[in-house]
Amino acid sequence: MVRDVGVAEDLAQDALVAALEQWPQSGVPDNPGAWLMATAKHRAIDHFRRSARLERKHAELGREMEEKEMTVPNFDAALDDDVGDDLLRLVFISCHPVLPSEGRVALTLRLLGGLSTEEIARAFLVPEPTVAQRIVRAKRTLAEKRVPFEVPRGEELAARLSSVLAVIYLIFNEGYSATAGDDWLRPGLCEDALRLGRVLAGLAPQEPEVHGLVALMEIQASRFGARVDEAGAPILLLEQNRAAWDQLLIRRGFAALEQARALAPVAQGPYVLQAEIAACHARARTAEETDWQQIVKLYEALARIAPSPVIDLNRAVAVSMAFGPAAALEVVEALGAERSLENYHLLPSVRGDLLKKLGRLAEARAEFERAAGLTRNARERQLLLARAEACGAGAT
Secondary structure: OOOOHHHHHHHHHHHHHHHHHHHHHHOOOOOHHHHHHHHHHHHHHHHHHOOOOHHHHHHHHHHHHHHOOOOHHHHHHHHOOOOOOHHHHHHHHHOOOOOOHHHHHHHHHHHOOOOOHHHHHHHHOOOHHHHHHHHHHHHHHHHHOOOOOOOOOHHHHHHHHHHHHHHHHHHHHHHHOOOEEOOOOOHHHHHHHHHHHHHHHHHOOOOHHHHHHHHHHHHHHOOHHHHEOOOOOEOOHHHOOHHHOOHHHHHHHHHHHHHHHHHOOOOOOHHHHHHHHHHHHHHOOOHHHOOHHHHHHHHHHHHHHOOOHHHHHHHHHHHHHHHOHHHHHHHHHHHOOOHHHOOOOHHHHHHHHHHHHOOOHHHHHHHHHHHHHHOEEHHHHHHHHHHHHHHHHHHO
16 A cells, blocks of 8 residues: 555554553454454554655555545455465565566565574574565565555466465565574464465466475475474484374375476476475485485475586485485585585584595584584574584594
C-alpha cells in the first residue's frame, strides 16, 4: 500500500509493538490480523501526515479504509492470487526481478525468513556489511521504482522461481544447522521451509527443481530425531542411529525425487543432485554401506553446474570415505587459498578430521580449536572443543 518496503516494515513493527502494549490489558481482539492491519494503516496516515506527500497518500489510504471492511479474509481476497500461502506469496513478491539476484534473496531472508544479517552473510560466505548494503539497496530500489506488491503470474512467476527456491533452501539450512545461538537445530525454520516447498510443488508441478528441493528437505528432515542427543548436543551423520530416521519423510522424499527424475531424466539441476546425494545416505542401513563413490560422482556433477568451494569441501568428505583421508586432504589443502572460506569454520573442521584419521593428532587438535573459534553456534563449539581435547589426549 505504501509502495516502500522499508516504511512497510517499520509500520508493521509499530503495529506489533502496539499490540504487545495493549493486548495484555484489553485482551486479544476477535480478529487480531484486522486489528494489526488497521493499526498499521493509521500509523501510515500519521507517517505521511509528517511528509511532503500528505495530500495524495492521505487521500489514498483514507479512501481505502472507507471502502474496504477491515478483515483479513477481505484483505487476502483483494490480493487475488493462486499461491494460497501468505508467506510464500510474500516471498514471491520480494523476489522481484528489478533487484539483482543476491539482493532479492538477502532482502527476503531478512524480512520473511527470520534470519539475521549475520546469518545471511555466513550463508553467502560474504562479509556482514556487504549483506547489509545489499538489503538497504534492495529496499531503496523497490521504493524508487515504485514496484507494485502483487503476485506474479505466468512468465513473471517463472522468472522469480530460482530466487524463491534459493530462499526456501537457505531458510531450511539455517534451521537444519543453525549458524549461531545456543541450539544446533531450529525446527521452526525447517517446518516453514518444508511447508513452502510443498505448496510450491503444487503451484509449479512441472518444475523438476521444485520437486528436487522438496525431496532434499524431506530426506534431510527425516534425520531430526537422530541429530541431537537428549541434552541437545549434535550427533554427526556417521554416528547417528539410523533406526531413528523418520521413514515416512524418507518415503516422501523418494517420491518427490521420482517426480523430479521423470520431469528431467538427464539434465538434473543442483537441487535434484543434492536430493540424489541425500537419497544415497537414506538408502544405506549403516554408514559403512553408503555408496560413497556414487556420492563423489554426484558432487562432481554438482560442481560442474553450480561451482562452489563449499561443494568442493563436501566432495572432499565423500572422497575421504571412498578413497581415504590422504586423497581428501589434497582437495582440502587446495581450498585453503579460497578467501571466501577463510572464516568458514567447516574448512578447519574437515581438515582436522582428516588429519586425525591420518594420525597427525597435534595438527588435528589445532584445526579443531580454530574451527571452534570461528563458529557462532554454542553447541557446535562444544563439539569441536571436545574433538580437539580428544586429539590432545591421544597425542599424549
